[in-house]
Amino acid sequence: xxxxxxxxxxxxxxxxxxxxxxxxxxxxxxxxxxxxxxxxxxxxxxxxxxxxxxxxxxxxxxxxxxxxxxxxxxxxxxxxxxxxxxxxxxxxxxxxxxxxxxxxxxxxxxxxxxxxx
Amino acid sequence: xxxxxxxxxxxxxxxxxxxxxxxxxxxxxxxxxxxxxxxxxxxxxxxxxxxxxxxxxxxxxxxxxxxxxxxxxxxxxxxxxxxxxxxxxxxxxxxxxxxxxxxxxxxxxxxxxx
Numbered sequence: 001x002x003x004x005x006x007x008x009x010x011x012x013x014x015x016x017x018x019x020x021x022x023x024x025x026x027x028x029x030x031x032x033x034x035x036x037x038x039x040x041x042x043x044x045x046x047x048x049x050x051x052x053x054x055x056x057x058x059x060x061x062x063x064x065x066x067x068x069x070x071x072x073x074x075x076x077x078x079x080x081x082x083x084x085x086x087x088x089x090x091x092x093x094x095x096x097x098x099x100x101x102x103x104x105x106x107x108x109x110x111x112x113x114x115x116x117x
Numbered sequence: 118x119x120x121x122x123x124x125x126x127x128x129x130x131x132x133x134x135x136x137x138x139x140x141x142x143x144x145x146x147x148x149x150x151x152x153x154x155x156x157x158x159x160x161x162x163x164x165x166x167x168x169x170x171x172x173x174x175x176x177x178x179x180x181x182x183x184x185x186x187x188x189x190x191x192x193x194x195x196x197x198x199x200x201x202x203x204x205x206x207x208x209x210x211x212x213x214x215x216x217x218x219x220x221x222x223x224x225x226x227x228x229x230x231x
Contacts, residue, residue: 035219043205045160045222052217089157095215104148104215109159 003027004092004108011113013082021077021111023092033095034075035105036066040088051075082115120144123208123223130198131231138193138226140208149191150220152207153177160207166191198230
């Protein structure tokens with residue numbers, strides 16, 4: 001069963017506008033963590049933001065915020081004021097304690113974001 | 118700055134050659150991982166290690182092997198490279214329980230087997 005689902009293979013946004021990248025997850029654990037990573041064309045994976053399942057506030061890091069809706073099991077990434085440098089692949093990931101230490105993070109299939117000038 | 122290093126960054130090699138992809142981290146992390154990723158596609162865990170002398174196979178079957186003789190070093194070896202091994206290989210590390218900073222990734226090695 002797919003643990004992390006990213007339904008948008010590709011997204012376009014105009015520079016300076018906000019964009020939301022969708023992520024839904026599936027877990028029976030009460031304690032879990034959600035992560036977003038950015039992968040530019042150069043290939044490295046850059047950690048962006050973390051949300052714990054017990055965190056009451058939505059996580060924010062600069063222009064990145066996480067729209068966490070626990071009941072809907074969604075953890076969408078919101079990028080405000082998009083910049084050309086935001087063009088990249090974005091991966092959502094989840095940490096579950098019951099998954100065993102083997103699969104500490106389960107990754108989604110990614111969303112390719114293109115920021116248009 | 119992430120303190121995890123991979124060499125080489127790019128490698129083009131002929132079929133049948135033996136190759137070793139190097140990965141080192143200076144964060145003292147117990148756990149290390151190798152992921153394989155085709156361009157624009159999802160990451161697949163191929164190997165991981167809990168610590169010294171511990172190695173396990175991941176989700177995706179791979180003909181590569183790994184070793185963990187030192188905490189900071191986690192090399193990946195292909196005894197006989199084939200064109201099907203062409204991919205990007207990402208090394209990563211983390212604390213034993215992945216914390217709020219997630220898994221730290223290296224810059225990756227892009228392997229092309231001719």
